[in-house]
Amino acid sequence: MADKKAVRARMNELLAQGVGKTEVFRQLATTDIKPRVLAGWLAATPDMSARQAMSVHITILCGLMVAQALIVFMVLLPVSLFFALVIAMIPLLFAWGFRKPAAGAYSGYILLSIISIAQNAAKFRGIDTPTVIGLAIGIATICYVAWIQWRVFPDMTFAGPNRKSGEYVFKT
Known part of the structure; x- marks a missing residue:
């Protein structure tokens, strides 16, 4: 699943199923997409509620x-x-x-x-x-x-996704 479009589609699919962003990040972190990019995509996804x-x-x-x-x-x-x-x-x-x-x-x-x-x-x-x-x-x-x-965008800081102690942190 190295294709960016496929990874992004899978991310959107998991989020639509109600899977938390932390779990989505954990599942997709094994792909060829850099964790920084994946965390940025997740953080830039709005909390619809x-x-x-x-x-x-x-x-x-x-x-x-x-x-x-x-x-x-x-x-x-x-x-x-x-x-x-x-x-x-x-x-x-x-x-x-x-x-x-x-x-x-x-x-x-x-x-x-x-x-x-x-x-x-x-x-x-x-x-x-x-x-x-x-x-x-x-x-x-x-x-x-x-x-x-x-x-x-609760997972987004001014410069990018939330990080604590070098790890990406999501509210869900």
């Missing part, structure tokens, strides 16, 4: 991404229609990834937002109310996205 419980929050998050896309589009429209459309697509792609659900969308959004806030904080000079409000909203959004990621 948590996904259902968090559906309202995911909808709110997608709404925030649509609002962000509209704001970006309106701000950049005087510069260039093409540029405005291209840049406005970025938050919409994140919304698609949040809805899908894709673990990488959450991590990517957090990473890019942290970089953006760091750049804005570097430009911060004096106490300017709009800037402080913008930074607070940015930090709150990062925390909100991280909280949703933690709930929907």
Whole structure:
């Protein structure tokens, strides 16, 4: 069962049968797939009960991404229609990834937002109310996205699957 597609299909089949991720990892660890890759696949598989419980929050998050896309589009429209459309697509792609659900969308959004806030904080000079409000909203959004990621993908850390003492650890 060295074929990646076959291993992934077997993983999905076992998970659909209700087998825990720890047991799936143990069964498939004997294949030619590297344990790091297999653990990444398992960690990136959402907890569907948590996904259902968090559906309202995911909808709110997608709404925030649509609002962000509209704001970006309106701000950049005087510069260039093409540029405005291209840049406005970025938050919409994140919304698609949040809805899908894709673990990488959450991590990517957090990473890019942290970089953006760091750049804005570097430009911060004096106490300017709009800037402080913008930074607070940015930090709150990062925390909100991280909280949703933690709930929907409980086996995923920011950088990859959970590890303790060099071993991959799954909640189920």
